[in-house]
Amino acid sequence: MNIIVGKNSGFCAGVKYTISKTEEELGKTSGKVDCLGEIIHNKQVVNSLEQKGLRIINSIDEAENKVIIRAHGISRDVYEKAKANNIKLIDLTCPKVLRIHNQVEAYSSDNYFIFLFGVKNHPETIGTFSFCGNNSYLLEDTADIDNAISSFKASGLKDLLIISQTTFSLSLFDEMSSIILNKLNSDYNVHVEKSICNATSLRQLETKELSAKVDLMIIIGGKNSSNTKKLYEVALNNCKNAISIETKDDLDLSFVKSFENIGIMAGASTPDYIIDDVCNAIKQ
Ligand code: SF4
Incomplete structure (x- = not known):
């Protein structure tokens, strides 16, 4: 193994x-x-x-x-x-979250309308959205785009900032921004700020690569961790046997035993000892 x-x-x-x-x-x-x-x-x-x-x-x-x-x-x-x-x-x-707070405040005072991409009930998104001012719209996925654009057009503003929660999905960010850019004509000025933090981007990219070459992909992290959920979605897109666990106690070892190549990735809130515990349980 x-x-x-x-x-x-x-x-x-x-x-x-x-x-x-x-x-x-x-x-x-x-x-x-x-x-x-x-x-x-x-x-x-x-x-x-x-x-x-x-x-x-x-x-x-x-x-x-x-x-x-x-x-x-x-x-x-x-x-x-x-x-x-x-x-x-x-x-x-x-500091990466504070930087976004400062950016949205600055763009808002420059009369930009703000589209914030993020998980609606996530504390980081709630915090950031409070700095966006009245001319703003919170979008969780592509289903929110049409209402967001109507709201932007109704504001009478011509400048738009697109920005996101630090742990937003890289692929969803690209998909949503390109739909929005295609729906707005040249009357509008759109600034796209890819504010997903480096730690999140690297983790999502590595999860994508690793899950494509293993038979089983295990994602370790808290059940209410936004970045862990994104990793699981990325893994599932590339490996049909992807599972999400909090600790080694959630592992079904008889299931794990049937795989030869196993990939492991953990979210930003997972301590090293929990990752080691999972590896040791599998090796044993
Ligand atoms: S994932 Fe970590 S480094 Fe990235 S913004 Fe959140 S706390 Fe900061």
């Missing part, structure tokens, strides 16, 4: 930074730190930080201590509420 683990598997730089800063804060404050939402989409890592004293809160109204802002970032109104209530924030928003 041949097992190939994708070299872009596991924690991205943004997640590594978030976890190390959180551990540092927990050390300084003897565990008196709140985090707005799950710190990363991995329940094993969240449980371990909770044991060290991290408290997950679902709204800024529940804050009792300093509040960690995770890599996904937050909405403008949450920043405002924290400021109004003197809540100290430890802002660990990934």
Whole structure:
């Protein structure tokens, strides 16, 4: 049996930074730190930080201590509420997400209409959309394009920015942007900003390549992790035997045993030890 683990598997730089800063804060404050939402989409890592004293809160109204802002970032109104209530924030928003917040704000004040591609209920998308201003439309897939274009035309604006969530699908981004460009005539000026982060692009491209040459592709990551779901979709497009698991406990080893060449890729919130556990379980 041949097992190939994708070299872009596991924690991205943004997640590594978030976890190390959180551990540092927990050390300084003897565990008196709140985090707005799950710190990363991995329940094993969240449980371990909770044991060290991290408290997950679902709204800024529940804050009792300093509040960690995770890599996904937050909405403008949450920043405002924290400021109004003197809540100290430890802002660990990934610089790549912050860059998009700044870009959409700048384009919006230059009178651009903004199309934001993203998963509608994802915290990063909700946060970014709050910086887009009123002349904006959130699109999850091609089904949203016609309404988005009607809304843009009704605004009377002529300039359009297309931008996306950092973990959006590369292929869907290209497909949606080219449909939009084809539907708008030369009266409109469209700027396409491919804002999918490098860690996400490399992971999706490697998943595509690896899944095309193995018999079984295993994607490891949290069930509510957006980037893990995208990897699974990419894998399934290229390998009919693609499965998505959170840990080795989700593996059906008798099924896995029937394959000769196995590829493994893990989402940005999956720690190395979970990837190692899966490999060891298969080897054994
Ligand atoms: S996936 Fe990209 S944008 Fe998100 S935290 Fe990691 S590096 Fe930052």
